[in-house]
Amino acid sequence: MNRKERRAGAAGGNRAAAADPAAPLLAQGLALHRDGHAAPAEALYRQALAVRPGHPDALHLLGMLACGAGRFADAADLIGQAIAGNRTVPDYHANLAFALHALGRYEEAESACRRALRLRPGLPEAANTLGNALMARGRPAEAERAYREALRGRPAYAEAQGNLGAALRALGRAAEAEPVLRAALAALPGMAEARLALGRTLADLGRTEEAEADLRAARAARPDHAPTLAALAVTVERRGRTAEAAALQGRAIALVPDDGELWNLHGQSLLRLDRTAAAAGAYARAVRLCPGMAEALTNLGSVRREQGDPAGAAALHRRAAAARPGYAAAHVNLGLALQDLGDAAAAEAAFGAALTHDPAEGAAALNRALLRLRAGRLGEGWADYAGRPAGPGPALPEWTGGDIAGRHLLIRREQGLGDELMFASCYADAIARAGRVTIQCDRRLIPLFTRAFPQAAVQRPADDPADADLHVRAGSLPRVLRDRLGAFPPRPAWLTAEPQRVAxxxxxxxxxxxxxxxxxxxxxxxxxxxxxxxxxxxxxxxxxxxxxxxxxxxxxxxxxxxxxxxxxxxxxxxxxxxxxxxxxxxxxxxxxxxxxxxxxxxxxxxxxxxxxxxxxxxxxxxxxxxxxxxxxxxxxxxxxxxxxxxxxxxxxxxxxxxxxxxxxxxxxx
Known part of the structure; x- marks a missing residue:
């Protein structure tokens, strides 16, 4: 039994037997209840109700027995009757909230918690359940405050500490969440939810090997817990084991077949396995279950485009954008479908809409750049191309044009080997403008580039150009050096093979x-x-x-x-x-x-x-x-x-x- 039940029993047992003839029965039942003898305790509680019909404590304790047996609907009904008889007992409201939360009635659970906390501010159980209800309603910042209130009332409350860690992770504060979760598990190692949250937190921190170990421990405690299976699937996917991830998702779906989020994740794994038709089916199922899930709508649209149905794809992407205004990815995908349909102007507008909603959306900038470059609009295209996604770079200013005579320019490689060879057609012009040039390239190209560009230093990307003044990504050189077709030199080649080997x-x-x-x-x-x-x-x-x-x-x-x-x-x-x-x-x-x-x-x-x-x-x-x-x-x-x-x-x-x-x-x- 938990602390709430003990308080409720004491409230009834303190009444004088003469004033409350049901009190001795409740006291005997409560003792049995505490020792885990549910059936005889229930019999005594019902005798107490026969002696005094509508007895609030008896109804409440019967409700707690129902909670313990997993009969949460019965529990909510019984505790609700207790509250109707006496609205002043904070534990009644707190335990009603627990039952309502278990039933997924989160808004009602929140209200019940707040009533309990008005009656007894700082009641730890009520504050903890309030946090759970707020988390379920997608309000982790408020949940954090509720969990901290629970811990102020009971600093050793391990469940609240584990829940606090989960809330911190949901707020994107994984580094802060980890020690909180570890402390909770040190106090109560069997908390599967905290173990699950720790596994997810470690995955967020990029420590996937540790994450997998914790998630497997959580799964061992609850082999058929769908959220644990889904989290483990995400982790093994990140470790490159997509087939295993898909199998785990399939097991989770068998347990909760109406979970649209799971179907959407399953579709992503199936697509990575090149099972396009199966992925389309998974996304379609997610959309049927959750018609407003923007991710599933746009994912299904992308598959429809791959399957040769750009018109159907465009319709799905429009639904995704309508379901979540400001969802930049849906606008990017819509632009790609419209491009396939030959409507370049509408496609460009869709890419522009994505950038309006999220100016940092590199995929939108890149795709609009490619559309404009395909049309020969070099100035606009290269400007957009500069916004393509970029990895980490040196702490140097970027060259975007202007005089660099006497300056040391670092040219950084990017993208694939074919792109690197194509952009290398600009290197001789950059070398002619700069005082010094260092070229970072794929290690396989070092001999060819060293022979082709003897005035430059050629090195691997991992090497440090110690005294460079500024840098430029290889794909950004055309913005400066190839802003019009007339700027492409007629030179037939810029690389040479080793003559003896050629002969x-x-x-x-x-x-x-x-x-x-x-x-x-x-x-x-x-x-x-x-x-x-x-x-x-x-x-x-x-x-x-x-x-x-x-x-x-x-x-x-x-x-x-x-x-x-x-x-x-x-x-x-x-x-x-x-x-x-x-x-x-x-x-x-x-x-x-x-x-x-x-x-x-x-x-x-x-x-x-x-x-x-x-x-x-x-x-x-x-x-x-x-x-x-x-x-x-x-x-x-x-x-x-x-x-x-x-x-x-x-x-x-x-x-x-x-x-x-x-x-x-x-x-x-």
Missing amino acids: ERRARLADGAGPVVGIAWTSWRSDRTRRAAYTTLDQWGPLFAVPGVRFVSLQYDGRYDELAAAQRRFGVTIACDPADDLANDLETAAALTAACDLVVSVASAPGELAGALGVPVWRVCAPDWTHLGTAVRPWFPTMRPVPPPPGGTPGDALVRVARDLAALAGARR
Whole structure:
């Protein structure tokens, strides 16, 4: 029994037996109740009611027995009858609040707590339950005050201390929450809710290994507690175990199938597992359960867009934005769907709305930048591009233009290898303007960049440029140096391969008078969002049918099984040396690329490397923002884009490539 029950029993037992003939029965029942003998205690309480119908203490104690048995509706009814008989007992109101909270009637529970606290200010149990009701109603700041009031009344109140820790975490004060939760668990190790809150807090602090251990301990105490399963799923997801996270979410959903938040989280995990249809089903279930859940609406919209339904996606994103005004992500996703529908003006307005609601929304700035750059609006586009998400950088001023003669400029790498190669076309111009330049780049590019830019120091991103005066991200250089199409220099190349290696590769590849053609057909990043930009090697049959061509694989991730299957199927030889590590040894990749007469590539790093080396390259891709509103890619003078036919795929474009390759090979012969 808890303290509230003891106080309630004492209130009845102090009455003189002559004045209250039910008092001896209540006293006997209370003693049994305290010792855990619920059935005989209940019998005595009911005898007391028979002796004195409507006895408030008897009704209250019967209500507490119902609470202990988990019959909270009965408890609320019985304690409510007790209050009707005597409204002046604070414990009645506090225990009614406990039952109402257990029933999910949080607003009524809050009111009952406040009545108890008016009757007895600082009553610890009432203040603690008030905090719980406020937390359930999404008011953690008020809950914190309530829990602190409970602890002032009883400093050793471990439950209130654990609840305070959970409130601090909900307020984003994880570092403050951790010691509070640890103290609560030291006093009462079996508090599963506090253990759960500690696990979540450690996850918030990025200490996922510790978080997982605490959450597993919480799960061991309550194997079928859905919130613990869901929190554990989030933690193992962060540790890269998405399949396990999805399984945990599935178990939690089996326990609480009407929890829309869980369905939404499950959809996110399923999507990461590339189970798009299942993710769509999970998001749709979340929307049915919670029609106003903006996250589920916009998540479902994003999947519908991936499934080729931009109109349906746009409708869902609009519902999400209406459900939560100011939800920037919904406006970003709406803009992407409208862009797919060909309504560039409406898409730009949607991105603008996202930035109005949240000026720091980097995805909105980036997508509006790409839309404007795709249209050839370089000035506006580069200005937006500067607002793209950025990682931590040095404590240096950023170069956004102006005279930097005599200054030491640090150029910082960003994004993928292909982007780094493209933006490196600006490095020579930056070097010409600055007094000194340090280039930070992918470690694999250091030999190539050192040879290409001898006036600059080239280093890894982790190295410290000790005396730099200012910095610039590589992708921000075009804002200063490529603000118009006329600012793109006609230089055919800015990288060179090591000459001796190139000569060796050419000697090995020479085979008659036909051209040597390097090919790259896909990317290791061929996930669900990028798959449509790539091809399979089976689609290259028309090229392999062109006579007199010597093919060589530039595919950096090997794919030797695919190569072997294609050679068997098409009766063609595709040169490939498994000893070459084209992913990590870019000097070898550059030499092999430079030994080719032509490179045919999808939109991936081998094509960018070919363009940077000045090798003729046919890039099989739909027009994207890097075309800057033109039919070419101004960054790469030797590159020729080959777009798919209207409504087609990159695989469809290979038919045209094969025809042009046949003409090239014929001319060579």
